[in-house]
Amino acid sequence: MAMGVVVLQNVWKKYGDVEAVKNLNLECKEGEFLALLGPSGCGKSSTLRMIAGLERITLGSIFIDGREVNALEPRQRDIAMAFEAYALYPHLTAYENIAFPLRVRGMREQEVDRRVREIADTLDIGNILDRLPRHLSGGQQQRISFARAMVRPARVYLMDEPLSHLDAKQRSQLRSELKRLHRFKGLTIVFVTHDQIEAMAMADRIAVMNLGVLQQVGTPLEVFNHPKNLFVANFVGEPPINLLSVTVRQEGQDILFTGDGFMIAMRDGRLAAAAAKLSTSKGVLGIRPMHIALHRESVSPHSIPGNVTLYEGLGDTAVVTVQVGGNAVRVETSPDVSVSIGERVFLQFSAAHVHLFDQDTGENLLH
Amino acid sequence: MAEVVLKNVVKRYGELEAVSNVSFECRNGEFLVLLGPSGAGKTSTLKMIAGLEKITSGQVFIGGREVNGLEPRQRRVAMVFENYALYPHLSVFDNIASPLKAAGVAPGDIEARVKHVAKMLQIEQLLDRRPAHLSGGQQQRVSFGRALAKEADVYLMDEPLSHLDAKLRHETRGELKRLHGELGTSTIYVTHDFREALALADRVVVLDKGSIQQIGTPAEVYDQPANDFVADLIGEPPMNLIGCVATQLDGSLCFASDAFSLRVPSHAVDCVRGMTLPRQVRIGIRPTHITVELRPAGEDSVRAEVYVLEPLGALSILTVKLGADLVKIRVPEDFSAEIGDQVWLRFAEEKIRVFDAESGHRLV
Structure with missing residues (x-):
């Protein structure tokens, strides 16, 4: 070699x-x-x-x-x-x-x-x-x-x-x-x-x-x-990745993530395999700000509702902070998206962008 | 709460003029950011408002009262510095309480104010700890808390x-904006970081070498920079500035150089028509307002050569050589090209800005 x-x-x-x-x-x-x-x-x-x-x-x-x-x-x-x-x-x-x-x-x-x-x-x-x-x-x-x-x-x-x-x-x-x-x-x-x-x-x-x-x-x-x-x-990554503590449960083909103020179901083979590796039912769900879409209406049963607490325009992009239960979730959007503080919005992301970490070891189970 | 007004303020250190005839206003409840590189005069300006530096000439007013002759503590201002400057031997509680004690606030009131501020900053559980x-x-x-606990205008x-x-910078920036939203206290904030300026400010004062370059909302300084200095200061990468001449070719107005020729966009036609042609200019276009094709993309596409491609995760920065200028473009992370490849650029027409080549002032 x-x-x-x-x-x-x-x-x-x-x-x-x-x-x-x-x-x-x-x-x-x-x-x-x-x-x-x-x-x-x-x-x-x-x-x-x-x-x-x-x-x-x-x-x-x-x-x-x-x-x-x-x-x-x-x-x-x-x-x-x-x-x-x-x-x-x-x-x-x-x-x-x-x-x-x-x-x-x-x-x-x-x-x-x-x-x-x-x-x-x-x-x-x-x-x-x-x-x-x-x-x-x-x-x-x-x-x-x-x-x-x-x-x-x-x-x-x-x-x-x-x-x-x-x-x-x-x-x-x-x-x-x-x-x-x-x-x-x-x-x-x-x-x-x-x-x-x-x-x-x-x-x-x-x-x-x-x-x-x-x-x-x-x-x-x-x-x-x-x-x-x-x-x-x-x-690695700016703005930094969102990390949400979740309880993970398998229900039929769906993986159910329950956290403070939200619950989403995802159907994805990779996620299911990762969830199976968790040492307990507790995990940390990771999603990058640029991989979250922000909607004004509930676009699917899989979107997460929250309230806008902060809007930061940065010129080329904007960062919107959305309060979901006890979690402040950052979303990177186009600067043309206009939202007001206090507005109710819905967050959506695809299973392909989700990371699942073991709470104790910190290991990415999808890796 | 109070407004702050600077009128023709000058600061000299011996021969050196650090601040040259600066006038601006921070309105009641406004978050005003002084933005500029090192040596711009922004910290000197702030210190004159605080009373930590003498004003060489001109006037500073706080809440309608001229403060030139007043001591810092008489000005009802509170300061937060880059270094936290906490007392290492005091607990968090005592650090926040110290300016209140010095001001002779009653102990009962001190406790109430410290607790209120700690709650606001979510540091209640840290009050017993030492800074170390x-x-x-x-x-x-904690250093924010100490400033906030003081009653300041x-x-x-x-x-x-x-x-x-x-x-942390990201988190604290958000926190600060939220706090200002809650408290609504007039704030003047110095930074060299355009992101902080755009994210926090109601209005931005851009300074260079002691002089004001532009005062405007974040959207204004980003979208309509007053001159090439402001264009180059804001954005990462900043606005591209491309040297060329405004001229008439075959009866139509265009921006031309050895490397390209570009039809003058409709919003610029009137201005260009009013010029003595040909005229040396620089066109400004942000990296996010250019798209890249791997083959000729119509009449208005401009050929360039790949200089370097830098992945940043969610997107990449492509640098191309266009005549004598390097032009930077934000491209998707799956864009791929080798150094030396030919590519074709399309500029979002309505986003093109035009600057005078000599003075740097924006013309369009």
Whole structure:
């Protein structure tokens, strides 16, 4: 079996009594853009730093290109790193900053020039190469820092929240540039972020972590559409997924979900199989705000009545909050839908978009 | 409750003019949002209203009374900041009660007010806890509670949600809007986040480099941005601005560049006819008002090249290269294309806006 470029086998990181990374098994394939996603303290940066060789591995093994690197110095690992801080040399021009890692390696002048111009072109910084860092905006500095990290050939490029310093606009620009750079050059990248949108937009696969434990690895759409557990469902998606406590009962071919202020029946083989896996009759029903349709009249016996408590227009979309018993359910709609506070509405969604989680384990039973 | 009026307000820090001749009004009971990037002057403006910064020139009125010379505590305002600034050694109850104690409110009244506010914010069960034992969202609620417990005519809030993670920010934003609906107290709220502005505000004041760019309802600033700055500030992705010339070709008016030619939509014809042609303009169109086809889609479709496709879950953002501009489009999550592919764009005609290329002002 072909081995990934980076392979982590049963990797642990402990700081004294704190277990920052717990028994992590993960691989980044040739040419893959892998995002490590999670909240602060989830172990994503510790993981990256162990791959880089900046942190000792407490237990387990890390392989780069099939070779165990546990004992190797960072510079022996054939990796390149881009960090959140730009750390450019202030007395060198943008060009010289980018060329620096190539010159250190004694690369021929002609080759240095070719490589610097090529990467500058991709990152759209060809016109600022003769400037000093202090004459560059934050976004431009970040591009130079990227270019410097990526100009030299390396087996793996490691990035720790490289976009988090930037404002929203620069971040979304650089996000596109980075994705293109990756696609064009077929680079292998491990990218750490707490921003689910960043991970979704760029990565081939996302590894979601929480409290040192890997929760799920999958493509952006797998993670979004088939979250493995409550944590992933909750962490990915904006506005966040609706989670409703329910009692689940099978009645003939129907699965009956009863919660605070509502009861719906659904007929769906997948749901029936999932319901059968519940350890008790209690579960958590998950439905994303964009998968709920909002009606003014009861369109079917399967719609859920509720009262509008909040309307938030966001320009391109709107979020309507509907009170159903003790649950505040968010619905994402077109901004053209007009509803008033207090109005009675009916919510409808298809079985295909429903998730069912075990209340105790948090596991998605449809997964 | 009271209205707040700013008349020709200027704030200078030495040479630097942070706020330049700003005039606006927050009506009685209104939720007014000051929106702008960092350095826009929005926090300086808020602090002048609060009395935390001196006003260099101009006047601030609260409830019809000029407050320029008044101390913060004489202005009957309550503030909520980005950092919660709770007393770590005091319980939630005492944190909320502290401004009331300082104001000499009778102990019986203090208890009643704290309990009332706690109920409103759904933190009744937390009153005995210390801040260290609360989540970020709970701490922010307590900090709201402290402002709400005070009897104030105006609430002033400076980025109160920016510390919270995405989920909590969403929830607290909803909570805040609901509270304002219940209390109806005039509120001036500072943010750099257009979503908060659109979701919360009755009206939005858009600021840049110390100057007002536009004052309008959320629908107005979204649909009819006064200039290219406002167009670019609102929306994720924001409005696309595409450079071209308004001109006449074969007897018909069009917007043209090396990359495309587009018939001037009917709502813009009168305006374009009044111009000296050709004229450099930028047409503005939101990412949600463009559809994409994989083959030529009629006369008015515009050919472009796929630059990058970014899935975001329920939808994807497609970026295409159109001449010298990158154009972003919201597409369904099942849309698929490779970098370099040709696609054809159709703009929703009635949604096209036109901006002057030089001044940035909206013309149509």
